[in-house]
Amino acid sequence: xxxxxxxxxxxxxxxxxxxxxxxxxxxxxxxxxxxxxxxxxxxxxxxxxxxxxxxxxxxxxxxxxxxxxxxxxxxxxxxxxxxxxxxxxxxxxxxxxxxxxxxxxxxxxxxxxxxxxxxxxxxxxxxxxxxxxxxxxxxxxxxxxxxxxxxxxxxxxxxxxxxxxxxxxxxxxxxxxxxxxxxxxxxxxxxxxxxxxxxxxxxxxxxxxxxxxxxxxxxxxxxxxxxxxxxxxxxxxxxxxxxxxxxxxxxxxxxxxxxxxxxxxxxxxxxxxxxxxxxxxxxxxxxxxxxxxxxxxxxxxxxxxxxxxxxxxxxxxxxxxxxxxxxxxxxxxxxxxxxxxxxxxxxxxxxxxxxxxxxxxxxxxxxxxxxxxxxxxxxxxxxxxxxxxxxxxxxxxxxxxxxxxxxxxxxxxxxxxxxxxxxxxxxxxxxxxxxxxxxxxxxxxxxxxxxxxxxxxxxxxxxxxxxx
Numbered sequence: 001x002x003x004x005x006x007x008x009x010x011x012x013x014x015x016x017x018x019x020x021x022x023x024x025x026x027x028x029x030x031x032x033x034x035x036x037x038x039x040x041x042x043x044x045x046x047x048x049x050x051x052x053x054x055x056x057x058x059x060x061x062x063x064x065x066x067x068x069x070x071x072x073x074x075x076x077x078x079x080x081x082x083x084x085x086x087x088x089x090x091x092x093x094x095x096x097x098x099x100x101x102x103x104x105x106x107x108x109x110x111x112x113x114x115x116x117x118x119x120x121x122x123x124x125x126x127x128x129x130x131x132x133x134x135x136x137x138x139x140x141x142x143x144x145x146x147x148x149x150x151x152x153x154x155x156x157x158x159x160x161x162x163x164x165x166x167x168x169x170x171x172x173x174x175x176x177x178x179x180x181x182x183x184x185x186x187x188x189x190x191x192x193x194x195x196x197x198x199x200x201x202x203x204x205x206x207x208x209x210x211x212x213x214x215x216x217x218x219x220x221x222x223x224x225x226x227x228x229x230x231x232x233x234x235x236x237x238x239x240x241x242x243x244x245x246x247x248x249x250x251x252x253x254x255x256x257x258x259x260x261x262x263x264x265x266x267x268x269x270x271x272x273x274x275x276x277x278x279x280x281x282x283x284x285x286x287x288x289x290x291x292x293x294x295x296x297x298x299x300x301x302x303x304x305x306x307x308x309x310x311x312x313x314x315x316x317x318x319x320x321x322x323x324x325x326x327x328x329x330x331x332x333x334x335x336x337x338x339x340x341x342x343x344x345x346x347x348x349x350x351x352x353x354x355x356x357x358x359x360x361x362x363x364x365x366x367x368x369x370x371x372x373x374x375x376x377x378x379x380x381x382x383x384x385x386x387x388x389x390x391x392x393x394x395x396x397x398x399x400x401x402x403x404x405x406x407x408x409x410x411x412x413x414x415x416x417x418x419x420x421x422x423x424x425x426x427x428x429x430x431x432x433x434x435x436x437x438x439x440x441x442x443x444x445x446x447x448x449x450x451x452x453x454x455x456x457x458x459x460x461x462x463x464x465x466x467x468x
Contacts, residue, residue, distance in 0.1 A: 043364075046357040050421040054437060062436035064462060067092035067408050068303070068440050073117065076144050076263075077258035081251065082218045084115035084138070086312070088303055088406055093121035096301050096404045102127060109297040109396065111285035111304075111389065112339075116142030118301045119278035120149070129278045130293065132285050134338045136324040137316045139282040141214060146277055148211035153259045156215075159208045160252040163200045173198035176321040178328050184235060185224040185318060193244045194223065198322060213323065215255055219247040220318040232314050286339070286388040288395075296398035303406035304339060304389070307382040307419060309372075311335065311342035320442055339389075340381030347377045347384075354387035357422050364415050375412050387426050394431045394467065403432070405466040406440075409458040420461040432465040 023310045066072065072089025073079040079090060102108065104126040110118035113131030117140060122129035133139040148156075173196040176182060186194065194216075201212045222242045226233050242455040283290030305312065313320060336346055353359040358379065365376050397403070407419045424434045442457035 039422070043360065044416070046355075046360045047416065047418055050357055050418055054421050054424065054434065057434060058437045058439060061440055061462070064092070064095070064438060065441040065460075067095060067461070068460060070180040074239050076120075077261045078148055078255070079117060079120065081255055081258065082115060082141055082145075082214060083221065083228065084141060085315075086303075086305070086310075087117050090117055090121050093118050093301050096299075097125060097127075100122045100299050100404075102299055106298045107295055109293075109300045109393075110302045111141045111300070111393065112124065112302050113280060114138050114303075116278070116280065119280070120145060121381075123149075123278050128276050128294075128343075130291075130297075131278060131280045132283045132291050133214065133280075134282070134284050135312050135316070136282060136334065137217070137319045138312075139280055140210070140324075141217075142278075143280040144214035146280065148214065148255065148259070149262060150277070151208065151211060151259055153256065153263065155208055156211065156252050156256045156305045159204055159212055160249065160294065162204070163197070165210070166203075166284045167196050167200045170196040170199040172196060173202065173322075174326075175192040176325050176327050179317065179321050179325075179331055181226070181233060181317050182229075182321050185226050185239065187225075190223055190241060190244050194220070196323075197244065197248060209257070211326070212252075215251040216248065216403075217319045217322070218251050219244065220322065222247055224318065226318065228315050232311070232338070233317050251364050254358055279383065284337075285392060286385055288392050293396050296401075297396045298398050298401050300393065300397060300401065300403045300405075302404075304386065305341040306408040306414050307341045307379060307417070308408065308410055309341075309343045309375075309378070311344060312338060313355060340378060340383050342371055343374050343378055345374070345378045347381050351380055351384045353380060355422050355426055357418070357425075361415055365412060368413050370413055379412075379417065383422065383426075390423070390427050390430050397467040399467055401467040403427075403463075403467070405463045405465070406461070407463060408443075408460045411458050416458065418459075420459060420463050424463050424465070427463075427465050431468045433468055435464045435466055438464065439463040 067089045069089065070083070070085050070087045072091050072153075073087060075102050076090045079087075102122075102125075104125050108118065108122045108127055108129040110116075110129070113119065113133040115138065116131055118132045119129045123146070131139075131142050133142065155348070172192060175195060175198075185191075197216060201209060201216055204212055204456075219242070221228060223244045224241055225236055225239050227236050227239070228234075279292075279294070281291045285291075313331060317331070320334065321329060325334065335344060340346070353362060362376050362380060365379070370376075379439045393403070407423060409419050410417050420437055424437065428434055439461050441460050443460060
């Protein structure tokens with residue numbers, strides 16, 4: 001958004017109008033924030049105005065709390081096979097399909113597709129859908145699950161037999177060994193064995209190769225000294241890694257079982273009726289690059305990365321190093337190309353705060369001594385990127401299209417950032433009507449922050465918009 005463009009949110013009082021990208025008073029780049037920070041206190045006027053303006057649209061929805069996490073997918077065929085811990089549950093998508101009264105005539109978008117939960121749920125109900133993700137492992141998993149769902153029972157068992165008969169003779173597959181975690185994540189024998197499995201899978205027929213590769217990725221955590229825990233892929237030297245051969249065989253057996261279950265339950269109808277398969281793109285929702293939308297989108301169900309320092313290229317580093325990157329430079333390029341929700345996000349002189357409340361937060365944080373001085377850069381990059389994404393969605397979505405967006409508010413050094421309200425206010429200036437903000441749960445801040453600032457819970461919300 002260009003600096004100096006005033007945005008007006010429909011239905012707000014004149015006294016307490018959060019103005020998107022307020023003119024002269026708005027602070028745009030990090031350089032201007034930093035130069036003005038010493039003279040600025042830590043007011044919360046803009047954020048208070050947002051809370052007042054949207055208070056009548058906020059509703060407690062604790063029944064959704066259990067659906068906004070991956071836990072619900074542990075019992076869903078195929079989705080249970082790979083631990084993509086940032087995903088929401090299959091039943092969450094089903095709930096909003098019901099709330100939005102969607103049917104086979106609808107076309108559903110998930111611009112942060114993750115493992116493709118939205119796509120699978122829509123597909124099971126005969127609806128067209130499209131998923132986009134900038135993270136290669138995410139786009140791969142979403143596509144591989146679709147490919148796996150189309151296999152017939154027995155195909156994976158046959159693939160397993162071919163693999164197990166030749167893996168001992170396979171050369172070691174190339175992996176990005178210059179990435180530091182790869183040097184310590186596995187014992188030498190396990191790493192060599194996994195590289196042999198990777199080479200063997202590469203020789204499978206096209207139809208089963210990617211589903212088999214997905215099952216291979218699913219064992220990397222359990223066979224390593226690592227754990228997808230918190231913000232990073234953590235090294236745990238006291239962990240006892242599982243045997244690679246047994247883990248891979250177990251995954252193939254589980255997947256074979258899931259294919260049988262699919263045919264008799266969850267997805268039997270779409271298999272029999274040949275419903276149109278979801279489309280998955282390794283693309284960028286901020287610009288539309290790398291995507292192809294086949295018609296007006298009538299609904300969107302998604303969750304962007306939370307602005308909480310989590311770096312997905314670290315969490316899924318093993319998968320990326322085994323298949324998607326050649327070396328650390330490739331990995332770093334992906335890290336700097338995804339949505340800027342992590343601490344290594346870079347800002348540029350052209351980045352301009354897209355909302356007065358963002359400017360307020362940046363001023364307050366830049367005036368303080370932070371445990372990580374890059375937090376303001378991450379916040380600016382995140383909201384700039386999300387403003388670009390929302391503008392792109394306004395082009396893709398048909399008038400009347402409904403949106404369900406799962407977001408998480410955050411707090412840094414006592415400064416509350418109401419992500420749900422800021423994004424909603426930006427959307428309101430871009431042809432969206434904010435219908436409601438459903439509060440799924442409230443989470444406390446860290447013990448360190450509690451000791452410093454007291455207990456100040458923040459919302460995790462589902463914001464519901466309608467395209468005007």
